[in-house]
Amino acid sequence: MENFTPVEALIGGALIGLGALILFVFYGRIAGISGIAGSALFVREGRSWRLAFVAGIVAGPILVDAILTDFSYATPQLSWQVIAAGLLVGVGTGWGSGCTSGHGICGISRLSPRSVTATVLFMLSGMLVATLLH
Amino acid sequence: MPVIIAFIAGLLMSAGIAYSQMIDPNKVLGFLTLNTNWDPSLLLVMAAALVVYSSGYWLFISKGKPVFAENFSLPGKKALDKPLLIGALLFGAGWGLVGYCPGPALAAVSSGSHGTLAFIAAMVAGWFVSRKLAI
Numbered sequence: 001m002e003n004f005t006p007v008e009a010l011i012g013g014a015l016i017g018l019g020a021l022i023l024f025v026f027y028g029r030i031a032g033i034s035g036i037a038g039s040a041l042f043v044r045e046g047r048s049w050r051l052a053f054v055a056g057i058v059a060g061p062i063l064v065d066a067i068l069t070d071f072s073y074a075t076p077q078l079s080w081q082v083i084a085a086g087l088l089v090g091v092g093t094g095w096g097s098g099c100t101s102g103h104g105i106c107g108i109s110r111l112s113p114r115s116v117t118a119t120v121l122f123m124l125s126g127m128l129v130a131t132l133l134h
Numbered sequence: 135m136p137v138i139i140a141f142i143a144g145l146l147m148s149a150g151i152a153y154s155q156m157i158d159p160n161k162v163l164g165f166l167t168l169n170t171n172w173d174p175s176l177l178l179v180m181a182a183a184l185v186v187y188s189s190g191y192w193l194f195i196s197k198g199k200p201v202f203a204e205n206f207s208l209p210g211k212k213a214l215d216k217p218l219l220i221g222a223l224l225f226g227a228g229w230g231l232v233g234y235c236p237g238p239a240l241a242a243v244s245s246g247s248h249g250t251l252a253f254i255a256a257m258v259a260g261w262f263v264s265r266k267l268a269i
Contacts, residue, residue, distance in 0.1 A: 003164050003173040012154020013182025019146030021190040026139045028200035028207050034236040038261040053140040057240045060148020061157060073158040075247030076232055086253040088228025090260015096221025100235045109188035117214050118222040125226025130166035
């Protein structure tokens with residue numbers, strides 16, 4: 001467990017929870033990133049607030065980079081594997097109505113049986129594929 | 135007003151994704167890959183997010199309505215149907231393949247990485263397919 005970063009994980013997680021909570025308290029919306037970004041593209045109604053949310057997602061790391069002196073992160077190389085993964089994540093979150101934020105954080109907090117089930121399934125499936133491949 | 139709140143909500147969530155290093159697919163794969171070097175950080179990210187969100191959610195839901203909207207927009211579906219189960223399994227497979235879920239991938243757009251941009255383009259195509267093709 002030499003890569004374990006508990007302090008950053010707890011602070012970062014609290015920020016994620018706070019951001020999601022703000023959307024709920026002020027606007028009554030579930031902060032599911034896949035659902036909001038997908039609907040921003042494919043649904044005309046409510047497009048402006050959804051695009052603003054996605055703009056905030058894009059701006060977050062730029063803000064962190066401006067505050068921290070040693071902020072950097074890796075990105076994947078362009079490959080067929082990356083494209084296949086993107087397709088699976090898109091189709092899967094589309095059919096499954098959510099991802100790590102909508103199901104994993106908002107849905108579990110609401111004690112939604114659908115979200116608890118989805119989170120268990122995508123965690124197990126993700127661990128299986130990652131452990132076999134990496 | 136919704137536009138400003140939505141931007142701030144996205145900004146805070148993404149700052150959390152970046153600060154916790156969940157923006158880095160290798161960090162996520164360190165959690166999803168079960169080996170002797172297993173990294174439980176993602177579990178703590180989720181735990182902290184759940185504590186903050188659920189305490190606020192349950193305190194506030196009894197208020198009856200959001201501050202700037204007429205009512206809460208909560209998913210009404212209850213059934214554990216085929217799209218949910220198959221969708222979650224497919225999403226997990228893609229997540230485990232590269233280490234990206236939608237939030238971190240979109241957060242990493244400003245890196246300009248071709249791998250990240252290709253992932254997002256494929257994910258958008260997948261969203262389109264899921265809307266056109268019902269299972």
